[in-house]
Amino acid sequence: MKDLWFDGRFINPTRPDGITSFSLGLVGELSRLMPVTVLINLEAQRDLLPESVSVFKVNDPTSLRELTLARRLNQENIGLLVSPMQTTSSLGRNFKLVLTLHDLIYYRHRTPPKAFSAPVRLGWLLFHLSYFPQRLLLNRADLVLTVSETSRREMLEAKLTKRTLAVVHNASELEIAKPLRPRHDSEYLVYMGSYNRYKNVEFLIESMALLPDKTLVLLSRLSDKKRLRLNKLADSVGAKVQFENGVTETEYLGWLGRAFGLVSASKDEGFGIPLVEAMSQGLPVIVSDIAIFQEVAGNAGVFFNNSKSEEFVAAVMKLSKEKTWSSHSRKAIEQSAKFSWRRSTKELLASLRKIA
Numbered sequence: 001m002k003d004l005w006f007d008g009r010f011i012n013p014t015r016p017d018g019i020t021s022f023s024l025g026l027v028g029e030l031s032r033l034m035p036v037t038v039l040i041n042l043e044a045q046r047d048l049l050p051e052s053v054s055v056f057k058v059n060d061p062t063s064l065r066e067l068t069l070a071r072r073l074n075q076e077n078i079g080l081l082v083s084p085m086q087t088t089s090s091l092g093r094n095f096k097l098v099l100t101l102h103d104l105i106y107y108r109h110r111t112p113p114k115a116f117s118a119p120v121r122l123g124w125l126l127f128h129l130s131y132f133p134q135r136l137l138l139n140r141a142d143l144v145l146t147v148s149e150t151s152r153r154e155m156l157e158a159k160l161t162k163r164t165l166a167v168v169h170n171a172s173e174l175e176i177a178k179p180l181r182p183r184h185d186s187e188y189l190v191y192m193g194s195y196n197r198y199k200n201v202e203f204l205i206e207s208m209a210l211l212p213d214k215t216l217v218l219l220s221r222l223s224d225k226k227r228l229r230l231n232k233l234a235d236s237v238g239a240k241v242q243f244e245n246g247v248t249e250t251e252y253l254g255w256l257g258r259a260f261g262l263v264s265a266s267k268d269e270g271f272g273i274p275l276v277e278a279m280s281q282g283l284p285v286i287v288s289d290i291a292i293f294q295e296v297a298g299n300a301g302v303f304f305n306n307s308k309s310e311e312f313v314a315a316v317m318k319l320s321k322e323k324t325w326s327s328h329s330r331k332a333i334e335q336s337a338k339f340s341w342r343r344s345t346k347e348l349l350a351s352l353r354k355i356a
Contacts, residue, residue, distance in 0.1 A: 003079030005037045007088050009061045013044035023084045025171055025341035062120055080356055090140040096355055099141040103151045103270035109198055131158055142355045147271055150292045166351040171339040172276040179282040184325035186260040192219045192274040195226050200265040200306055207309040208239035221246035256281040265306040272296045276339045279332035286315045300331035
C-alpha cells in the first residue's frame, strides 16, 4: 500500500491513554510491513515512534489551523491518512481519509476530560449534546473505524454514519505469560481503571465487606480527595482496601502475577483494556455483566450483576477452588490471544484495501 500516513498527534507522551496505545500499537505493526509517515505536533511524540517511520510536523489538532490541514497535506501527495480520532480535518482534501470513533460512552457520560483547556472542554460538551456534529464528521470520511463489535452495533443503531463501519480491535502490549502456579488462595483482588462515577468502585468497596479474607487493591492513581472519601467508605463498612496510587509497568505485572483476580463493577465501558492485560497473564477476570465485557472476556469471564453484592461475592467464591481457578486462567490466556496489535493491523489493512 503506497503513501500510507497516520495521524499521531493524539499520542500523549506525558499521560499515555487508550488513544496513545491504539496509535502506537498500530503504527508499530504497520511500520514492520510498509513505509509509514506519521503526523506529529510535538517532538516528544517522535521519541515514542519506531525509528523506521517518517514524521511530518503540523499543527496541534485543537488549533484553528486544523481547518486548513487537509489542504496543506494535499501538497504532500498523501494517498491515505488513518486517524485514531474522528476530529482530523477533512476540509478540501484530495486523499483517502479514515476516521475512528472508539465508543459512544461520552454521549452517556458528558463530563469533559479535565486535561482539556476551558474552551476545548466547552466545545467538547456542546459537541456531545447530540449526534448531529458526529454525523457531519464521520460522513466526510471514506471509512470509519471502531474498536469493538459492541461499539459498532451501537453506532449502527444510532445511524452515526453512511460510510462503511469496520472493527479494528483494541489490544494490549503485554506479552502472554502463564501463571507459575494456581492462585486460588491469594487474598488480593486488583482493580485498574479510573474512578468516574459509572466505574462503580464504591460498589466494589462495599461488597468487599462480605469478603473478610480478601483485600481490594486499587492500582490506579487517584486524587487525595477521592482517596480520603473511598478510605472513609472502606472503614465504615469494614472492607480491606489497599491504595497503590499508580504503579509502574513492572509493578503492574507484579500485581497481575500475584492476585486472585481482576475485578470491575463498571456500569459502562468503552472497551476494557485492563481485562485484556489481566487475561494475558492468565489472571481470571470477575466483571460486570455488560455487553462490552461479554465481548472482551468471552467465556474466560466470571460475570455478576453490578448492583448485587451477593452476586459479586458468589463470583469471587466460584474461583476459590483450584480446579476452577486454573480452568478460567487457561481460558483467559486463550481469550487474550484474540487481542493483539498484529491481529488488529491485519483487520485494518483488510479494510484499507477496500478503499485504496
